Structures are given as structure tokens and as C-alpha cells.
Amino acid sequence: MIRSCTFLAILLLNLAHADAQLLLNANTNPSLLDSHWDASWVSVPDTDPYGYGVYFYRNTLVLDKAPEKYVIHISADNRYKLYVNDQWIGLGPARSDPDNWNYETYDISSYLKSGENIVSAAVWNFGSEKPWAQLSLYSSFIVQGDSDKETEINTPGNWRCKQIDAYSPVISNSESLGTFIIIGPGDNIEGDKYPWGWNGNDFNDADWSTPVAKFRGSPKGIGTGITYALVPRTIPAMELSPIESPIIRKIDAHIVKRELQEYTIPSNSVRTILLDQGNLVTAYPELTLSGGKSSSIELGYSETLYNSSGKKENRDKIENMHFKGTYDIFLPDGGNNKLYTTLWFRTFRYLQLKITTGNDPLTIHSLDPIFTAYPFEEKAWFESDNDLLNKIWETGWRTSRLCANEIFYDCPYYEQMQYVGDTRIQALISLYVSGDDRLMRKAIDDFYNSMTPEGLTLSRYPSEPRQIIPTYSLFWISMIHDYLWHKPDYMFASKYLVSIQHILRWFENRIDAESGMLGPIEYWPFVDWASAWSWDNEKRIGGVPLGGQEGNSSIITLQYAMTLDQAADIFSFYGQESLARIYLNEADQLVAATSKNCYDHDKQFFADTPEKTEFSQHANIFAVLTNAVPEADKALFTERIIRSEELIETSYYFKYYLHRALIESGLGNKYIDMLAPWKEMLDMGLTTFAETHDLAGTRSDCHAWSSSPLYELLATVAGIRPADIGFRTVIIEPHPGDLKWIKSGVPHSLGDIEVDLEFNKKGKVKGSVTLPDGLKGIFIWDKQTLDIQGGVNKISMLPLDLKYTRE
Numbered sequence: 001m002i003r004s005c006t007f008l009a010i011l012l013l014n015l016a017h018a019d020a021q022l023l024l025n026a027n028t029n030p031s032l033l034d035s036h037w038d039a040s041w042v043s044v045p046d047t048d049p050y051g052y053g054v055y056f057y058r059n060t061l062v063l064d065k066a067p068e069k070y071v072i073h074i075s076a077d078n079r080y081k082l083y084v085n086d087q088w089i090g091l092g093p094a095r096s097d098p099d100n101w102n103y104e105t106y107d108i109s110s111y112l113k114s115g116e117n118i119v120s121a122a123v124w125n126f127g128s129e130k131p132w133a134q135l136s137l138y139s140s141f142i143v144q145g146d147s148d149k150e151t152e153i154n155t156p157g158n159w160r161c162k163q164i165d166a167y168s169p170v171i172s173n174s175e176s177l178g179t180f181i182i183i184g185p186g187d188n189i190e191g192d193k194y195p196w197g198w199n200g201n202d203f204n205d206a207d208w209s210t211p212v213a214k215f216r217g218s219p220k221g222i223g224t225g226i227t228y229a230l231v232p233r234t235i236p237a238m239e240l241s242p243i244e245s246p247i248i249r250k251i252d253a254h255i256v257k258r259e260l261q262e263y264t265i266p267s268n269s270v271r272t273i274l275l276d277q278g279n280l281v282t283a284y285p286e287l288t289l290s291g292g293k294s295s296s297i298e299l300g301y302s303e304t305l306y307n308s309s310g311k312k313e314n315r316d317k318i319e320n321m322h323f324k325g326t327y328d329i330f331l332p333d334g335g336n337n338k339l340y341t342t343l344w345f346r347t348f349r350y351l352q353l354k355i356t357t358g359n360d361p362l363t364i365h366s367l368d369p370i371f372t373a374y375p376f377e378e379k380a381w382f383e384s385d386n387d388l389l390n391k392i393w394e395t396g397w398r399t400s401r402l403c404a405n406e407i408f409y410d411c412p413y414y415e416q417m418q419y420v421g422d423t424r425i426q427a428l429i430s431l432y433v434s435g436d437d438r439l440m441r442k443a444i445d446d447f448y449n450s451m452t453p454e455g456l457t458l459s460r461y462p463s464e465p466r467q468i469i470p471t472y473s474l475f476w477i478s479m480i481h482d483y484l485w486h487k488p489d490y491m492f493a494s495k496y497l498v499s500i501q502h503i504l505r506w507f508e509n510r511i512d513a514e515s516g517m518l519g520p521i522e523y524w525p526f527v528d529w530a531s532a533w534s535w536d537n538e539k540r541i542g543g544v545p546l547g548g549q550e551g552n553s554s555i556i557t558l559q560y561a562m563t564l565d566q567a568a569d570i571f572s573f574y575g576q577e578s579l580a581r582i583y584l585n586e587a588d589q590l591v592a593a594t595s596k597n598c599y600d601h602d603k604q605f606f607a608d609t610p611e612k613t614e615f616s617q618h619a620n621i622f623a624v625l626t627n628a629v630p631e632a633d634k635a636l637f638t639e640r641i642i643r644s645e646e647l648i649e650t651s652y653y654f655k656y657y658l659h660r661a662l663i664e665s666g667l668g669n670k671y672i673d674m675l676a677p678w679k680e681m682l683d684m685g686l687t688t689f690a691e692t693h694d695l696a697g698t699r700s701d702c703h704a705w706s707s708s709p710l711y712e713l714l715a716t717v718a719g720i721r722p723a724d725i726g727f728r729t730v731i732i733e734p735h736p737g738d739l740k741w742i743k744s745g746v747p748h749s750l751g752d753i754e755v756d757l758e759f760n761k762k763g764k765v766k767g768s769v770t771l772p773d774g775l776k777g778i779f780i781w782d783k784q785t786l787d788i789q790g791g792v793n794k795i796s797m798l799p800l801d802l803k804y805t806r807e
Helices: 006-019 148-153 386-400 421-436 438-449 470-488 490-494 497-508 554-573 577-598 619-627 632-641 655-664 668-674 676-682 706-716 800-806
Strands: 002-004 041-042 054-062 073-076 080-086 087-092 099-108 113-126 140-145 160-164 167-170 187-188 214-215 228-231 238-240 246-252 254-259 263-265 268-291 296-302 326-331 338-340 346-356 362-373 381-384 721-722 729-732 742-747 749-758 766-772 776-781 782-786 791-797
Touching: 006 338, 054 148, 073 080, 073 087, 073 113, 073 148, 073 187, 087 099, 113 140, 140 148, 140 776, 167 326, 238 800, 246 676, 268 296, 268 326, 268 386, 296 800, 346 362, 381 706, 386 421, 386 706, 421 438, 421 470, 421 706, 470 490, 470 497, 470 554, 497 554, 497 577, 554 577, 554 619, 577 619, 619 632, 619 655, 632 655, 632 668, 655 668, 655 706, 668 706, 676 706, 706 721, 706 742, 729 749, 766 776, 782 791
Parallel strands: 099 228, 187 326, 729 776
Antiparallel strands: 002 338, 041 140, 041 214, 054 113, 054 160, 073 099, 073 140, 080 087, 080 113, 167 187, 238 362, 246 254, 246 268, 263 362, 268 338, 268 346, 268 362, 296 326, 296 346, 381 742, 721 729, 742 749, 749 766, 766 791, 776 782
């Protein structure tokens, strides 16, 4: 998209206020939730409804006076950007599916004035090149006024529209980049064909068309012939904040380090300019240009640079490194101070400008990124005398922010897909650090909406094509269990009880009668990207342990047993004790069968299958978490899991479960010693945490499943965790290791929980724990407990052995 550069000043003034215009759970017209809308879905006439296209819509509102309130509801397929009087108001719809198609509600009154007003929207459909996370029916657009006072805004009404031929797709696919990428195309924008000033009052739209009405808008659950079942958006507007411009690091072959200031490329020249943002970001690039008619500008985006072998090195390294990435193409029309930006955001640390000028010189005035992500607020904190932990906190939170938008992302550069396995960890982090549960609730509901007739969730959603990882359906139940323990919204979780039963029944039907373990598992029985479980091009799957497909996998059987325990906890809370007992009994039987078939008495480890030819950390982690290992043996057993070189090692992702086993075994004070892989990433110059351990070959440099240390620093090191369902009471049990002091806090529905503690070499702890009014709990230190309550609680405790020595 192109705008005049005067819009940049307007943008900076108004982005901070954009969220105020988006109304969530507002007191809007209730009939819009139980009746067909007056407005219709519309499209631009004589266009391909399924193919690539960018469409602009305009509506001229003439008002006697500026209204105190003017509420509209809007949606589109694929997406829209909304403007009022040349000001960018919002974008959407929040990603969903046709059976639950989101619409946004805005009060645009503060942008309206007496006289003529222009409400406009850019709508686009990426057609066959759309992101895999973008579900779609066909190009369409709808606007509905909230009441009789806003009927002029209804589509089709007075709207005018046009397909914009200035746009065409730039394809960066798996073949061109040499790796899997499914985020949609870049933008090729021809300035000569662009309708400058189209969303302002002075533009003449006389040659634009009247939109074609297709069918009336319908809320979910109303009517027949359902296309888009409209539901109100439940998450806030994405953050849009200006950030510092990147610095120039290389011009052609010359390495430099200087700020990007006004820069002119002479006529009939070729320049390649490499820029470094300093940190990985997700942002809309704003490129302001003058002149340069017949020039071509290719703006590329990459997480890192590559050596001559196509491998990654230290992410700060510039010399002898090469650029590879996605890109956009801008073709200036020769005008002055023209601002080019993209329809969708880009992910980058490094940018590359490849410029070819014609007979006119080209001036680059600025390149200003506008950061975007879900608006999580960093309400938790963690400080200590170990600077590594402070750096891990900063980097982990950046990773988590970039992997959260309208859905949780596995990674922002390559896929932008919401997977259950990743999302469970991301959701816990967001609950602990921000206290904001809205994106977690949406994710749980998204996966619920993906349920298949046979009783499983899809592994990722929204998604086209469909994918099923049965183990991820189990983790969806774990997510609900997590939510129930951390948030006191019991009605929300109760919605999913029947679906939980369906999933568990699917697994129950696959128990092998002879072994008592799970038999063959269809689809993709993914566990982890362990190096030993590589991708199989013939089967088109990877990350699958021995027995995953063939049956009798100790890993998947014990994960199922763990999930049954969690389900029993859920159903017991809701008063369904008989079902809870059934699940507990089934879990015990699965654990007993796995122990009988897979425990190797010589190695003193659980094998991955009864044949006992392969052993992994994963099987033994679940053995600890399901109590297949006796309580008295857990500490020594878990230490052996960590030390053993015979076991297949977990990835960053599955280390979350390794750390859970560590805590379950009473070894929480060893957690900080487990952070060497995260130090290695920081030493390699990463500004976010990577997908896999192979830092030279890892695809993604930003994967939030690797950010689990944020959760552990709060829940394990600071020791703040719920004591019961709904977080009605709290346990504070710090595991400082060798730390001398900790200052930490976590948001709670009643207020902040704060920990300020010092530790000496003799094992004494002193300091304070502050709880919000109405919250009670216990402080645990070396198996000793102290009751704590709302207000400041002074702490001074000796270790148990020293206490008894003194007594």
C-alpha cells in the first residue's frame, strides 16, 4: 500500500489511540447477534472471487454535525484495513474460520466531522498464495451500522469500489528459499497505477463501481445457507508502535555502520544496501521515497545472514555473509515523498534494499518500521544477581511477543501457524507474564472449533490444509487443565467437557488388548524434533519415536496416562466423580502395562517400546510425571535422565517437560544449571530463541516453544504457582540454586504477587512475600511450610537440618 508521507505524522499520533476505537464486549445492538443483518456481503463486479486481488472501497458520509457516537461492524475475506478521513483506524478480521468468522466493532465518531467524511477500506484476497493459516471462501466485504443512526454505512449502500491493478504477488516459496514457508506472498506495487489519495476527501471516485451484493450478513446460529457465521471479535487490536530505524551495515561490498539518513542513488545505477534492525522484529516497513521514475526497489527481509555453505553463524556477523529472504518490490512513479508499505507485516532483523534506477535519481528519505504484535503487557518481572537469567528473560519475552498476533504463532517468519504443542507453552508464558488470558481463550476455542467427526482436534488451526497430530489433542486437554488452574472462569472451561471425553475415547479405542498399551496411532504421532527422529520424505512425517505408528509406544501411552490424570482432575472439580475415577483407573492400568513391558532392569530406564532397542529422555520424563517411578526414587532417576548419554535427548520444545520432571522429583534447585543451551543461543548473537539445537542449520530463529524459561523463572526459581484450581490460593516455593537474591512478581486476578528474597550459603532465606488482599497460601522452604496471607509477609527461615541442629 502507498500513502503520502504526511500520513506518517498522522499515523504516529493515532496508532496509540487505535485500540480505543475497537470495542470488545460492547453494549452494541443485541439484534445483530440473533437476526440477519441489513448489510450484505459485497464484492467488486467482474472480478475473480477466488483469485489474487486487492480492492479499495469508499463511502462518502455527509453529516450535519460530528456525532458523539458512530458504531460500525466490519469484516472481510481475506482481510481489510479500515480508514476514516485518511486515517488508519484498524485491521482485521481476527483469524478464524467460516463457521466462526470474526467481525470487528469500532466507534469511529472521534474521526468524523460535520460535512463530508470518507470511510474507506483496503480489502485483499491472496488467492492460491494465501497463508496456510488464512481460511477463505471468496473475496468479500461487509459493513453494518449498529443502529438506525448508522444505516448510511451499510454495504452496499453508497459504497464505491475498484480492483487495484497496482498490486501483484511476489512469490517467496519453499522452492525459492530452500525451506518450508507458508506465510503468503510479498507485494509488488506499481506507483504509476496506484490511485493516490484514494482514501481522502479530494479523490474523484466517479469511475469506480457500485459493489455487487451477494447475501446478507448472518450471525452464528441464524438461518440456512450459512456462508460466514459471524461472531464478534474477542481479542484486542494488535499493537502498532513506531520503533527505531535500522542502521546501514553494508553498501554493495563495503561494510559500514551508520544511520540511515536521506540517501540518493544516482540515475542509471545499481545499489545493494544491507540494514540491521539490531533485534528480530515483526513490523510494517514504511519506506518514504522521492523521484526514481522507472526505478525498481526490492526490499528483502531475513532473520539472519548465511555463509557460502548456506549455514548460519553468529547472528551479528556481517563479513563474508550473504542475504537470503522474502521480499517486496516497489516501482516508484517519480513523485515526491511517497510512502510505501505492505499489506501484511514482515519479520526481520536484516533488510536488504536492491535498487536499480533509470534515468531519474532516487532519494530514500527514511525506512521506519511500525512494530506489531498482540498487545501483551509485561506485568511480571524477574531480577536476580545472575545476569544470564536477566538476559534470558529479555530474550524470551521478545520471542513470545513476536510469536503472538491474532493467534499464537509457532514462528513469525516461516509459518505463522497456531499449533497445540507450541501454544500450550506460549499460553502459560502469557498467563504468567501478562495475566492476559484472552488469546489463550481464543486458542482453546479455535482448537475446539477444529474438532473432527472422529473426536480429535486438528493439530494446528486455523489451517488449510488440515493436519492431525493425535498427541496434540491430548495437549489441548492439558491446556484446558492449565487454564482451569490459573484462572477462576469455570464456565469457560466447562464448555469443553464433552470434547475432552471424545478425545480420550479415541485413544481408549486404540489400547492393545495384549500389551495393555496404546496400539498403532494413525495420522502423525509427533512427539518432538529429536535429532534421532528425523524427517522421513517417504512417509512425510518426522519427530516420531519408535512405536509411534506401529504401536506400543511408551512415550505416547504415558502421555495419554498423564492426560487422563489431568482429565480426572477437571471432571472431579465439576462434580463428575464417577468419570474421574474411571479415568484414574485407566491411567493406573496404562502406567502398570508400560512399566511391565518397557522397563529395562539392566539399564534401569524405560525403553520406548517393549523390544527395548531405543531409549529416550521422553519416555523417562513421562515415567516420572505419571508416577511410574516410585516417589522415593524420582530424584536419583531424574538425575540419571539428565546425565545419561544413552538416551535420545529432548529438543528445546520438550525441555519444558524435562523441567517439569525435575520439579516433580524435588530437584528444582538444579534448574538454573540446565540453562546452558539458552546461554549458547545468546552467545551466538540470537535476539530470540531458536526452533532447534542446531544453531547453524535451524530453520527458525524465533520459536516461542523455546521460551519456557520465562515460565520457569517465575513458577520454579521464584516459585510462584497456584495451590488449587482457579488460583484461589498460592504456593511460594523458591528454587534459587546458587542465586544470592531474587526480586520477582506475577499478576494475579486479585493483584500482584511479589517476592523479594535473599539467600545465604548456609541455606537461610530472608525477605518478604507480598500477596494481594483476599489471597492466602503457604511459603515452602526445605520441606517446611509457613502460612502467608494478603499484605506483606516477612520471611526468615533456616534449612531443615540447620534448624534441628540449633534446636
